Amino acid sequence: MASTDYKVSNHIHDDVVLSILSKLPLKSLKRFTCVCKSWIHLFENPYFITMFCNNLISRYHSFYDDTCLLLKHTFPGEDDCTMFLLSGERFDSKLKLDWPHPFQENSTNIEILGSGINGILCLYKVNHTPIVLWNPATEEFKAIPPNPVEDLCNFTTLVTLHGFGYDYIRDDYKVIRSVDFISTLTHSEHDTTMRPQPLWEIYSVRMNCWMKLNVDMPPRYVSNAGGDVYMNGACHWWGVTNNEMHLVSFDLSNEFFLTTPLPAYAYDSFEWVEKHLVVLNMSIAMISNYATTASFHISVLGEFGVKESWTKLFIIGPLPCLEHPIGVGKRGDIFFNKDDNELVCFDLSNGKIEKIGIKGRWSFEAPVVAARNLEATAVVASIESIVVAAGIVVVVASIKALNIVVGEVGSADKTQEEMKIVVVETVVVETVAVETIAAETAVVALETFVSILRFIYQLLLVSAVVSFLLVD
Amino acid sequence: MAAEKSSIKIITLIAADGSVFEVEPNIVKEMKTVQSYIDELDQNTVSIPLPNVFGNDLAMIIEYCKKHASEEETKEAKEEFDFEFVKRMKSDDKLRLLQAASYLNMESFLQFMAKAIAAEIENQSVEFVRDYFQIESDFTPEEEAELRKENEWAFK
Numbered sequence: 001m002a003s004t005d006y007k008v009s010n011h012i013h014d015d016v017v018l019s020i021l022s023k024l025p026l027k028s029l030k031r032f033t034c035v036c037k038s039w040i041h042l043f044e045n046p047y048f049i050t051m052f053c054n055n056l057i058s059r060y061h062s063f064y065d066d067t068c069l070l071l072k073h074t075f076p077g078e079d080d081c082t083m084f085l086l087s088g089e090r091f092d093s094k095l096k097l098d099w100p101h102p103f104q105e106n107s108t109n110i111e112i113l114g115s116g117i118n119g120i121l122c123l124y125k126v127n128h129t130p131i132v133l134w135n136p137a138t139e140e141f142k143a144i145p146p147n148p149v150e151d152l153c154n155f156t157t158l159v160t161l162h163g164f165g166y167d168y169i170r171d172d173y174k175v176i177r178s179v180d181f182i183s184t185l186t187h188s189e190h191d192t193t194m195r196p197q198p199l200w201e202i203y204s205v206r207m208n209c210w211m212k213l214n215v216d217m218p219p220r221y222v223s224n225a226g227g228d229v230y231m232n233g234a235c236h237w238w239g240v241t242n243n244e245m246h247l248v249s250f251d252l253s254n255e256f257f258l259t260t261p262l263p264a265y266a267y268d269s270f271e272w273v274e275k276h277l278v279v280l281n282m283s284i285a286m287i288s289n290y291a292t293t294a295s296f297h298i299s300v301l302g303e304f305g306v307k308e309s310w311t312k313l314f315i316i317g318p319l320p321c322l323e324h325p326i327g328v329g330k331r332g333d334i335f336f337n338k339d340d341n342e343l344v345c346f347d348l349s350n351g352k353i354e355k356i357g358i359k360g361r362w363s364f365e366a367p368v369v370a371a372r373n374l375e376a377t378a379v380v381a382s383i384e385s386i387v388v389a390a391g392i393v394v395v396v397a398s399i400k401a402l403n404i405v406v407g408e409v410g411s412a413d414k415t416q417e418e419m420k421i422v423v424v425e426t427v428v429v430e431t432v433a434v435e436t437i438a439a440e441t442a443v444v445a446l447e448t449f450v451s452i453l454r455f456i457y458q459l460l461l462v463s464a465v466v467s468f469l470l471v472d
Numbered sequence: 473m474a475a476e477k478s479s480i481k482i483i484t485l486i487a488a489d490g491s492v493f494e495v496e497p498n499i500v501k502e503m504k505t506v507q508s509y510i511d512e513l514d515q516n517t518v519s520i521p522l523p524n525v526f527g528n529d530l531a532m533i534i535e536y537c538k539k540h541a542s543e544e545e546t547k548e549a550k551e552e553f554d555f556e557f558v559k560r561m562k563s564d565d566k567l568r569l570l571q572a573a574s575y576l577n578m579e580s581f582l583q584f585m586a587k588a589i590a591a592e593i594e595n596q597s598v599e600f601v602r603d604y605f606q607i608e609s610d611f612t613p614e615e616e617a618e619l620r621k622e623n624e625w626a627f628k
Contacts, residue, residue, distance in 0.1 A: 017605070
């Protein structure tokens with residue numbers, strides 16, 4: 001470039017460099033603080049932090065394609081739970097879902113383990129039986145077989161579910177639980193040496209059984225909020241060892257775990273700070289709730305197992321109207337319970353608080369779950385499978401997906417009619433698609449047949465020539 | 473004013489090396505530097521010198537703008553184009569195009585190039601990044617060692 005006669009400025013503007021750096025992941029950015037002095041203080045530059053944070057929450061992750069939000073809520077003073085599917089730009093469409101069969105008669109105390117994966121949720125009751133895997137789009141469900149742990153003399157067993165997730169390597173869904181033994185003896189009779197070690201067990205859908213895990217992980221720290229999450233093939237929860245809280249991350253494919261201590265600054269405050277574990281646009285994040293200042297601090301983890309890699313990126317507040325976070329949706333949408341028991345969505349990218357429009361005396365206890373493939377993808381997936389030539393099953397599946405909408409929105413007759421039309425149209429379109437493919441296949445087959453004939457004809461010709469030459 | 477603007481049929485861009493490009497008005501909409509120049513003039517034909525952009529780079533930028541301004545192209549086709557566009561570039565090309573985008577004040581193309589460069593330097597060494605941006609270290613060896621120790625986890 002220097003050899004040319006034209007002078008083009010070689011200088012890259014600082015704000016352009018900042019724009020590049022703001023698109024890096026936390027780890028690379030921390031490494032590059034050693035490049036030059038002006039890069040050390042990047043995290044003290046509010047302009048840069050804003051850019052970096054916006055990139056962090058808006059970065060594209062295929063996980064969030066076609067996801068929708070599910071909200072479980074419970075009336076105060078009652079144990080009955082209801083599940084809503086929220087959709088639309090402003091979550092203006094709310095659809096009540098029917099619980100799967102095992103929970104239909106008694107819908108009290110239903111809990112959701114972790115988040116939804118590929119449209120599948122793991123539901124359980126407080127006493128842990130039954131545990132059900134449920135796909136609300138297809139209404140399919142599967143009850144996980146119980147695996148009673150043998151009762152030991154003088155001990156009762158305490159089973160705690162720790163996570164539900166997906167094993168990418170084996171294409172399998174798994175559930176992890178711990179089994180602890182609690183002595184029934186009085187303190188004087190108690191002999192600590194006799195107490196068996198807690199067990200860890202893993203359930204695999206493919207094997208359809210529970211298996212013992214050979215690990216010794218910190219168990220779930222139950223009294224803290226936002227218990228467990230799933231991200232990228234691993235289950236994560238707050239665990240406690242030696243009276244210190246850790247993030248425990250269990251890899252479902254390789255069956256190993258890592259612990260990450262909380263950052264030193266997490267213990268700076270004298271007040272009790274509620275710490276919520278969330279997944280913020282595919283980053284593990286901790287929302288610390290400082291009640292006295294009515295503010296929320298969000299720290300993102302840069303590297304599993306490294307305490308120093310927690311980085312405080314967002315400070316929300318003071319906003320006394322927000323009580324506690326319920327869950328995180330797509331991008332930077334954080335759902336909060338407001339002081340008047342209304343559900344609001346806080347948009348991290350612009351700080352706007354929006355009402356979801358669910359009013360009344362309800363309280364929202366369960367996390368908001370982003371579950372994949374709930375309806376849209378179920379239909380898309382079906383069209384794809386028609387190409388593989390499994391027409392009928394697929395069409396039924398799409399109608400099923402749409403039926404959920406019909407059944408629930410259908411209080412107004414007009415809507416129901418419109419929905420029916422949609423169903424009919426879908427079937428028609430798909431049938432046409434099948435026919436077209438069939439016709440194409442026929443053409444290909446005909447062409448192949450003709451080319452085979454041509455080949456045989458050529459073979460005959462050659463052999464005729466050869467025999468003619470031999471005779472000659 | 474609106475009538476005058478729409479009367480412009482062809483815009484001539486002249487690169488630093490003298491190469492000439494004739495483009496339609498919708499292609500330069502993204503280039504705010506060029507657009508503001510056009511807006512100030514009320515002529516039917518406009519010729520704009522761009523002394524900070526090389527001909528080769530300008531050709532690539534116009535190719536990009538044409539693809540993205542097209543209403544016939546699907547989103548997938550544009551994404552595919554972006555992927556191939558970055559793939560055939562060397563590091564130097566990316567930096568030059570980034571500078572050109574900055575000079576032409578093309579916000580979305582600038583973000584696109586910044587993203588491509590970020591993807592290239594991600595997970596690379598400190599030395600690689602210094603070399604890439606031609607930055608001289610202004611640390612003493614002791615200072616740098618100290619800083620590396622502080623952020624040890626980020627070097628693994």
